[in-house]
Amino acid sequence: xxxxxxxxxxxxxxxxxxxxxxxxxxxxxxxxxxxxxxxxxxxxxxxxxxxxxxxxxxxxxxxxxxxxxxxxxxxxxxxxxxxxxxxxxxxxxxxxxxxxxxxxxxxxxxxxxxxxxxxxxxxxxxxxxxxxxxxxxxxxxxxxxxxxxxxxxxxxxxxxxxxxxxxxxxxxxxxxxxxxxxxxxxxxxxxxxxxxxxxxxxxxxxxxxxxxxxxxxxxxxxxxxxxxxxxxxxxxxxxxxxxxxxxxxxxxxxxxxxxxxxxxxxxxxxxxxxxxxxxxxxxxxxxxxxxxxxxxxxxxxxxxxxxxxxxxxxxxxxxxxxxxxxxxxxxxxxxxxxxxxxxxxxxxxxxxxxxxxxxxxxxxxxxxxxxxxxxxxxxxxxxxxxxxxxxxxxxxxxxxxxxxxxxxxxxxxxxxxxxxxxxxxxxxxxxxxxxxxxxxxxxxxxxxxxxxxxxxxxxxxxxxxxxxxxxxxxxxxxxxxxxxxxxxxxxxxxxxxxxxxxxxxxxxxxxxxxxxxxxxxxxxxxxxxxxxxxxxxxxxxxxxxxxxxxxxxxxxxxxxxxxxxxxxxxxxxxxxxxxxxxxxxxxxxxxxxxxxxxxxxxxxxxxxxxxxxxxxxxxxxxxxxxxxxxxxxxxxxxxxxxxxxxxxxxxxxxxxxxxxxxxxxxxxxxxxxxxxxxxxxxxxxxxxxxxxxxxxxxxxxxxxxxxxxxxxxxxxxxxxxxxxxxxxxx
Numbered sequence: 016x017x018x019x020x021x022x023x024x025x026x027x028x029x030x031x032x033x034x035x036x037x038x039x040x041x042x043x044x045x046x047x048x049x050x051x052x053x054x055x056x057x058x059x060x061x062x063x064x065x066x067x068x069x070x071x072x073x074x075x076x077x078x079x080x081x082x083x084x085x086x087x088x089x090x091x092x093x094x095x096x097x098x099x100x101x102x103x104x105x106x107x108x109x110x111x112x113x114x115x116x117x118x119x120x121x122x123x124x125x126x127x128x129x130x131x132x133x134x135x136x137x138x139x140x141x142x143x144x145x146x147x148x149x150x151x152x153x154x155x156x157x158x159x160x161x162x163x164x165x166x167x168x169x170x171x172x173x174x175x176x177x178x179x180x181x182x183x184x185x186x187x188x189x190x191x192x193x194x195x196x197x198x199x200x201x202x203x204x205x206x207x208x209x210x211x212x213x214x215x216x217x218x219x220x221x222x223x224x225x226x227x228x229x230x231x232x233x234x235x236x237x238x239x240x241x242x243x244x245x246x247x248x249x250x251x252x253x254x255x256x257x258x259x260x261x262x263x264x265x266x267x268x269x270x271x272x273x274x275x276x277x278x279x280x281x282x283x284x285x286x287x288x289x290x291x292x293x294x295x296x297x298x299x300x301x302x303x304x305x306x307x308x309x310x311x312x313x314x315x316x317x318x319x320x321x322x323x324x325x326x327x328x329x330x331x332x333x334x335x336x337x338x339x340x341x342x343x344x345x346x347x348x349x350x351x352x353x354x355x356x357x358x359x360x361x362x363x364x365x366x367x368x369x370x371x372x373x374x375x376x377x378x379x380x381x382x383x384x385x386x387x388x389x390x391x392x393x394x395x396x397x398x399x400x401x402x403x404x405x406x407x408x409x410x411x412x413x414x415x416x417x418x419x420x421x422x423x424x425x426x427x428x429x430x431x432x433x434x435x436x437x438x439x440x441x442x443x444x445x446x447x448x449x450x451x452x453x454x455x456x457x458x459x460x461x462x463x464x465x466x467x468x469x470x471x472x473x474x475x476x477x478x479x480x481x482x483x484x485x486x487x488x489x490x491x492x493x494x495x496x497x498x499x500x501x502x503x504x505x506x507x508x509x510x511x512x513x514x515x516x517x518x519x520x521x522x523x524x525x526x527x528x529x530x531x532x533x534x535x536x537x538x539x540x541x542x543x544x545x546x547x548x549x550x551x552x553x554x555x556x557x558x559x560x561x562x563x564x565x566x567x568x569x570x571x572x573x574x575x576x577x578x579x580x581x582x583x584x585x586x587x588x589x590x591x592x593x594x595x596x597x598x599x600x601x602x603x604x605x606x607x608x609x610x611x612x613x614x615x616x617x618x619x620x621x622x623x624x625x626x627x628x629x630x631x632x633x634x635x636x637x638x639x640x641x642x643x644x645x646x647x648x649x650x651x652x653x654x655x656x657x658x659x660x661x662x663x664x665x666x667x668x669x670x671x672x673x674x675x676x677x678x679x680x681x682x683x684x685x686x687x688x689x690x691x692x693x694x695x696x697x698x699x700x701x702x703x704x705x706x707x708x709x710x711x712x713x714x715x716x717x718x719x720x721x722x723x724x725x726x727x728x729x730x731x732x733x734x735x736x737x738x739x740x741x742x743x744x745x
Contacts, residue, residue: 052237056169057181059239062115062152063090066173067099070109070655074385077411079378081655087172087232089154089241091265095138098265099231100246101127104134112138118146126268130214132246133261135268154233157240159258162189162219170223170245170253172232184223190331191218191254215338217331218254219243225253276341277366280304281311283336285327294318295327295336309364311353319352341369375440377732379447380621381491383414384423388440403438404428419487431475440732450489503575504605507538510570512561513550522596523588527560528552529570535636543603553586574605581605616691617650620698624656627669629691638716646670647694661724671712672697
């Protein structure tokens with residue numbers, strides 16, 4: 016292309032210069048050249064650009080909470096590896112990838128690296144091929160070290176979870192670091208969602224627009240190659256991880272499920288404004304670290320590493336130095352020369368493996384206890400002699416965990432459950448399941464099985480070095496349905512209060528009362544001659560005047576004091592054919608109160624995170640459903656729980672539950688839901704069989720529809736993706 020060699024100078028500068036060029040292309044030709052250049056680069060990467068939807072699970076305060084996030088990513092291999100930001104996938108338990116052709120395919124987390132805020136997902140290639148896919152489009156890496164200030168770049172992604180987009184800008188800094196302290200210019204340790212991040216990164220700063228949802232998307236040069244991963248944005252500035260760093264991290268994660276790094280346990284400061292001519296200052300040393308064991312201390316000035324002189328004059332030179340230590344194999348011996356109080360000394364630092372800050376996490380839900388893996392770093396921070404047990408991260412108020420004697424607390428380390436040792440999160444989950452879901456014996460009823468959950472459970476734990484024991488009451492409280500009022504008298508009408516001003520405008524000034532807004536069909540009130548629009552002013556000559564909105568329910572409260580099946584005289588004001596309002600008396604027989612939504616029995620299912628209640632007379636009336644309509648009403652659904660993710664929400668009427676065959680998709684069995692008891696039996700059956708897919712037939716308003724639910728019956732264990740990737744390789 017004619018102007019390809021000028022791309023490094025920046026397209027915007029080229030456009031500005033076009034007006035002063037005496038010979039060469041016209042502005043129109045130049046614009047066409049620029050457009051073709053941008054489109055060519057875009058088309059090389061756009062097919063590999065994906066949108067990522069994540070269902071997240073966090074464990075805090077003794078509770079498991081679901082959430083969601085979206086971001087962008089780039090396909091970097093034919094095997095379906097997707098490069099994105101770690102903060103996009105943080106706490107993720109389910110991942111969906113939207114491809115360029117708008118197909119949605121599932122993905123799994125291969126690994127994540129919080130220290131660089133990068134992660135790798137992998138598309139489920141079997142599902143991709145089932146959907147008609149043949150070969151994935153793949154983006155190629157460029158050399159980010161060749162980027163120069165003024166180069167034109169494109170930021171690609173799905174801002175605000177919308178369709179894919181491209182923005183254009185120029186590189187304004189290729190070695191951007193974030194600093195703390197006025198004029199001190201020390202590298203700031205940024206805290207990401209999963210711990211410290213940006214430790215090894217010198218960011219590419221550019222002004223291509225970055226918005227929420229662009230995170231993880233590619234930064235692309237005019238050759239159509241990936242030179243960065245967009246991570247941060249705001250105030251007309253974007254920041255991307257360099258493509259060369261991203262490629263190194265991606266290769267490591269794909270190979271090992273993690274990035275294995277060395278660590279010496281020292282922080283550094285540049286020598287600018289210190290009066291020194293060479294070296295790098297040690298800013299801090301962690302006690303017990305390799306640097307500390309080698310004799311290095313804060314204030315020392317390192318002047319050579321492995322015999323090579325070193326000088327770090329500026330803050331931008333700190334991340335490469337730190338990375339140079341991290342990139343060495345674990346156990347490497349590094350010869351260090353340093354100066355202390357004017358005296359030069361030599362030592363050898365032997366690197367250790369950089370430890371993970373965070374491990375597996377889970378919730379022992381019915382106990383109200385959240386737990387976390389004791390990582391090597393956590394064990395080191397807490398001065399533990401081993402990593403056995405699980406760390407309690409929180410206890411829910413009012414839960415069995417808090418009501419245990421003594422109460423469990425955040426910071427405790429659970430060592431055994433029910434007399435069985437607990438060495439890991441998975442051990443704790445297994446012990447929890449054994450207690451809360453005892454194996455059903457032949458011929459035993461579900462109630463008898465549940466009765467074998469012990470009343471008391473011994474849990475041994477450590478608290479600040481002290482070994483303690485507590486008794487927890489794991490047996491769930493028996494479900495208690497809400498109390499129902501005794502049957503009382505009821506008039507089958509809905510009313511609104513008519514206050515003084517409204518009465519005047521309606522033509523009966525001075526006479527307030529209750530205006531009938533609806534007469535419920537099939538009731539004795541419907542047969543009595545009462546009409547919508549009548550204003551009730553007396554019951555059996557007892558006035559029903561109202562003084563304010565607080566009297567809204569006064570009429571029915573009054574009627575409830577009367578006799579069921581008794582006859583009453585209702586005095587109403589009714590507008591005649593001549594337009595005048597006159598009183599009339601109407602005989603009505605009272606009937607029994609109908610069950611209200613507030614009194615309806617309810618059921619809460621923790622697996623599906625779904626609560627339902629009985630269908631009532633008033634539900635049928637509000638929705639104009641016939642008396643023959645049956646089912647249970649959804650009272651609530653956790654938005655990102657199994658049911659909520661499938662699209663169920665409050666007000667839906669569940670009428671049928673179907674379990675399809677895994678092999679053919681045909682019905683394996685189905686049940687029509689008549690009432691709450693029938694619903695409970697079906698949900699118990701689902702919990703026992705644990706099918707991979709459940710279909711619920713619902714009625715929403717007057718539309719029948721299906722909702723497809725994909726349960727994940729295994730207890731949720733949130734990890735960093737490393738262990739799963741390594742297990743898969745084995």
